[in-house]
Amino acid sequence: MKLRCIIVDDSAMQRIAIARLVNNHPNLAIVGEYSNAIEAKNCLKNNDIDLIFLDVEMPIINGFDLLESLDSPPQxxxxxxxxxxxxxxxxxxxxxxxxxxxxxxxxxxxxxxxxARYEQIHKLNEDEEFIFVKSNLRQRKVVLNDINWVEALGDYIKLVTNEGNVVILSTMKSFDQKLPKDKFLRIHKSYIVNLEKVQKFNSKNVEVAGRQVPLSRNKKTELAEALYNV
Incomplete structure (x- = not known):
């Protein structure tokens, strides 16, 4: 097991010294080295990074400023x-x-x-069902229980989660086939809901995680039966 890491330090000599230590360690793999926080942040947007070696004292944006700007920083x-x-x-x-x-x-x-921290985090998550989806040209892991609902967007679909939305190129039909039938139900031509997140419904709408999504008339009975079995 290797942690994917980046080095962020404005000193070239310091980056070389850290890179030498990283390259000689069996549990580490370098993804990139950066002399400033802006370049590092671009890398973090486009890559799954497990660990940052981060210099505190850098010009313009220091290490603490970088951490404050990240929604969910790695280790x-x-x-x-x-x-x-x-x-x-x-x-x-x-x-x-x-x-x-x-x-x-x-x-x-x-x-x-x-x-040890990496193993602890992933051990907590290993029992969770997940799928990989391609979003913004990279593979992204999505835990199924984090999805509130799936919404059609033309040639794309949007996965709505509490952490934000994930847009992927897919049809509703093909994505529906990837989801477990006991946990998700297509309730409308443009909506698939996580049955565990449904709070209430009427003849026209379903309340999912505090939001209203439309319900097709011919799906009402199927939804009621599905919720009974959740």
Whole structure:
């Protein structure tokens, strides 16, 4: 198992030093190295990253500013030459912090902590059913129980979740075939609902996670029966 990681540091020498440690570690794989937070943020948008080696003191946008700008940051190991940042690091739930110059022993202890945290997170999620969908030219994991409903958008469909929407190129028919029939029901030509998220319904609408979606007249009986069996 390898954690996909990036290095973000404005010092080329420091990036080389960290990259050498990463490349020699069996549980790490470098995806990219960046000299500033803006380039790093673009990488995080387009790649699944497990771990960031992040320098705190960078020009324009520092390490803490970068973390504040991310909706759901991956694990972070802060790199700093200033011991005063250690306390602040806990406010950002970082996995660890390393003082410059980085020693091999301290580096390996940090990675051991990151691997343990990764395994704990994924063990909690391993019982959840999920599918992979292609969104924005990359594969994305979607936990089925996170989907509130699926909505048709022309040649695309939108997966509505509490964390935001995921738009993918697909027909409703083909996506419906991927979903477990005991948990999802197509209630309208343009809507599929997660039966566990249905709160109430009438002859025209279904309330799902606090929102109203339309119900086809000929689907009302089927929905009632499906909800009875959930």
């Amino acid at each position: 972070v190991i802060l790199i700093t030459g200033n011991a005063d940042y250690a306390l602040k690091a806990f406010d950002y739930d970082v996995t660890d912090y390393l003082y410059k110059p980085i020693t091999l022993t301290r580096f390996e202890a940090s990675i051991k902590r990151a691997v």
